[in-house]
Amino acid sequence: MTRLRRMLVWISGASAGLGAALAATMPFDDVELIDLSRRGGTPGAHHVAVDLADPNSWPVVEADFNRRMDDFDGDMVVFIHNAGTLTPLGPAGRVDTIDTDMQAQLRACADDLFPEAHRFRELDALGLLAKPEDVARTIWSLLYREIPNGSVLHIRDII
Numbered sequence: 001m002t003r004l005r006r007m008l009v010w011i012s013g014a015s016a017g018l019g020a021a022l023a024a025t026m027p028f029d030d031v032e033l034i035d036l037s038r039r040g041g042t043p044g045a046h047h048v049a050v051d052l053a054d055p056n057s058w059p060v061v062e063a064d065f066n067r068r069m070d071d072f073d074g075d076m077v078v079f080i081h082n083a084g085t086l087t088p089l090g091p092a093g094r095v096d097t098i099d100t101d102m103q104a105q106l107r108a109c110a111d112d113l114f115p116e117a118h119r120f121r122e123l124d125a126l127g128l129l130a131k132p133e134d135v136a137r138t139i140w141s142l143l144y145r146e147i148p149n150g151s152v153l154h155i156r157d158i159i
Ligand SMILES: NC(=O)c1ccc[n+]([C@@H]2O[C@H](COP(=O)([O-])OP(=O)(O)OC[C@H]3O[C@@H](n4cnc5c(N)ncnc54)[C@H](OP(=O)(O)O)[C@@H]3O)[C@@H](O)[C@H]2O)c1
Pocket: 012, 013, 014, 015, 016, 017, 018, 019, 020, 036, 037, 038, 039, 040, 050, 051, 052, 053, 054, 081, 082, 083, 084, 085, 100, 101, 102, 103, 106
């Protein structure tokens, strides 16, 4: 009989950026990790290929969630909805490995399209942008903190 994993973790958008950093820094050994994204390729993750911008993909996520939950009798289930895109604002100016695709896109934006672009360019030039891995570790640390259900936290206040 197959031994059940003790943790079940879904991350949407684990194929790149912060989602990939969350997968790489996951502080658990006994975990079944599922990446919900178009590209996949995350080491150690089961890839469920979905385009979350297409509502037709949502039942696929629901079915995967229900199937794995039905078989699971472990200790903890985590669902991180991280996937996001800026594609309508314009192309990425450049891609860096400290960095995420989304950050490059933000800095490439014209200021009139995204007023914060200037601030992001300044932070990048000064080397003050948080590394995805550091942000990811901070997010995982939330599991061990006493936080009221429903709290809204900003990463810059806890990193
Ligand atoms: N970067 C920042 O400065 C920043 C700041 C605050 C909050 N955030 C938030 O952090 C999250 C991750 O950002 P990031 O910087 O890591 O972005 P990123 O490097 O561009 O990565 C985006 C991830 O989302 C997935 N994704 C995008 N569109 C998708 C779709 N239609 N269906 C399925 N998956 C999709 C991508 O996977 P595929 O392409 O393989 O589908 C990729 O794994 C976002 O929710 C963003 O709003 C970022």
